[in-house]
Amino acid sequence: MIGKETVKRRLRGVVVGNLADKTARIRIERQMQHPLYKKVIRRHNSVQAHDAENTCRLGDTVVIEEIPRVSKTKSWRVIQVTGGEKS
Numbered sequence: 001m002i003g004k005e006t007v008k009r010r011l012r013g014v015v016v017g018n019l020a021d022k023t024a025r026i027r028i029e030r031q032m033q034h035p036l037y038k039k040v041i042r043r044h045n046s047v048q049a050h051d052a053e054n055t056c057r058l059g060d061t062v063v064i065e066e067i068p069r070v071s072k073t074k075s076w077r078v079i080q081v082t083g084g085e086k087s
Contacts, residue, residue, distance in 0.1 A: 008065050008066050008067070009066040011028050011064055012028070012063055012064075013026040013028040013029070013047075013064060014059065014062075015057065015058055015060045015062060018051070018057065021054070022051055022054060023048055023050065023051060023074065024056040025048055025049075026047050026049050026064055027044055027046050028047065029042055029043070030043055030044070047075075047076050048076070050067070050077045055078070056081055061082045061083070062082065063082070064076040064077060064078055064079060
């Protein structure tokens with residue numbers, strides 16, 4: 001397996017909390033189809049991401065990347081802050 005890189009997952013979400021030092025709480029929304037009724041519904045997850053420079057503000061749209069676990073609850077890192085709320 002030499003020379004083979006693993007593909008890291010990247011997701012887009014909105015910052016919903018940034019009170020802790022170097023940590024941002026990100027809400028990730030996704031759409032899925034209901035298995036029986038076939039209606040499109042929205043689901044969301046919240047994850048904590050490592051933000052080393054404390055650049056995230058509430059309402060910012062960010063891109064996060066999966067990394068090896070930093071702490072008990074953090075296994076994501078903020079890659080890019082696009083600013084502004086998600087439309």
